[in-house]
Amino acid sequence: MMTTEAIQEGEPSDHFSMFSSQNSKIQYSYNKIREVKSYRVGELFLAYRDILWDDGRHKYNVSSFIGEIDELLLGERFSAFDQSTLDNLIGTLRQRGNSNATINRKMAALSKLLRKAHKMGDIHSLPEFRRQKERAGRIRFLERDEEARLFAAIKSRSEDAYRLSVFLVDSGCRLGEALGLIWNDIQEHRVSFWITKSGRSRTIPMTERVKEVIKLPATEGRRPKGPFTKLSQAQYRAIWNDAKAEVGLGADDQVVPHILRHTCASRLVQGGIDIRRVQMWLGHQTLSMTMRYAHLATNDLDGCVVVLETPRPAQPDSAAENPLPSSSAAKQEAKTEPVAAKISSRATRKGSKS
Known part of the structure; x- marks a missing residue:
């Protein structure tokens, strides 16, 4: 029997630690009890930011989101993140004027961080994150003449930035996906994207x-690692902003590099490509993300107009004179024939008597 002293000192007895029989053998092991600690959201972010997010603009935005959340929580430390804390946080963000779309982005960052902390044993309970309903906003994309003017202004500033712009609008890829390409990702007539937001690779023609x-001009020196690795996101965005201001689009806050992805998707849908293929081309994780462009597939509805505008077949003149349907008229005619026959027979008998 295990003594009290053995339990207190953590010394397993032979009888308790192992049970043997002819058919089974059960062995128990003892783990040390882990101390429950509390953390601030900002501390968890510092611990896991480099593991969960790659360097770039998205990581910068996430850092801003988490910093704001830590501020709203007043730097509170916690070992469990309960539902009421999350609900109060969402309510405060909404009072600050955050749209549901903005709240969803901030909560996505928080959810990713807390799930990692929970998995690592830093916190022992998680709330339920529910996505807020978002309004379908208007999607801005470039017309052909806008693209020509903008790309010409970009080309006058940087040949590399121009080549990247053409690649983005025709491939529909994200800026980070293009900048991360290496030469091995390009094979004959296709390009493969391995570093993607969804974590799923895809290959497109x-x-x-x-x-x-994607062909680099002949220059002296060492060949770069990929077709667009000479540029950084910050450099490209600076060139983009200068060029769009030159062509009169500076006041349009939707004309950002990501508009080239919207433009590609819009042209595919307007060209009659079905939504499922557009999803595969863009690498969307869910079809609902691609459905934002479905309203542009107006050609699919043209057949409805043809049906509605087709004239109805004209009614024959006889049908207009006879209000009864053809089947009803036939039945009425069948009923009147015996009566007429009877009248004719009576008239014949009277004539023979006279």
Whole structure:
């Protein structure tokens, strides 16, 4: 029997630690009890930010989101993140004027961080994160003449930025996906994206002008790692902003590099490509993300107009004179024939008597 002293000192007795029989053998092991600690959201972010998010603009935005959340929680330490804390946090963000779409982005960052902390044993309970309903906003995309003017202004500033712009609008990829390409990702007429937001790789064919812009001009020196690795996101965005201001689009806050992805998707849908294929092309994780462009598939509805505008077949003149349907008229005619026959027979008998 295990003594009290053995339990207190953590010394397992032979009888308790192992039970043997002819058919089974059960062995118990003892783990040390882990101390429950409390953390601030900001501390958890510092611990896991480099594991959960790659360097870049998205990581910068997440850092801003988490910093705001830590501020709203007044730096409170916790070992369990309960539902009431989350609900109060969402309510405060909404009072600050945050839209549901903005709240969803901030809660996505918080959820990812807390799930990692829970998995690592830093916190021992999680709330239920529910996505807020978002309104379908208007999607801005470039017209052909806007693209021509903008790209010309970009080309006058940087040939590399121009080549990247053409690649983005024809491939529909994200800016980070293009900048992360290496030469091994390009094979014959196709390009593969391995570093993606959804974590799923995809391969798409290239247009003719994409095949041209991925070719680097002949220069002296060492060949770069990929077709667009000479540029950083910050450099490209600076060139983009200068160019869009030159062509009169500076006041349009939707004309950002990501508009090239919207433009590609819009052109695919307007060209008659079905939504499922557009989803595969863009690498959307869910079809609902691609459905934002479904309203542009107006060609699919053209057949409805043809049906509605087709004239109805004209009614024959006889049908207009006889209000009864053809089947009803036939029945009425069948009923009157015996009566007429009877009248005719009576008239014949009277004539013979006279």
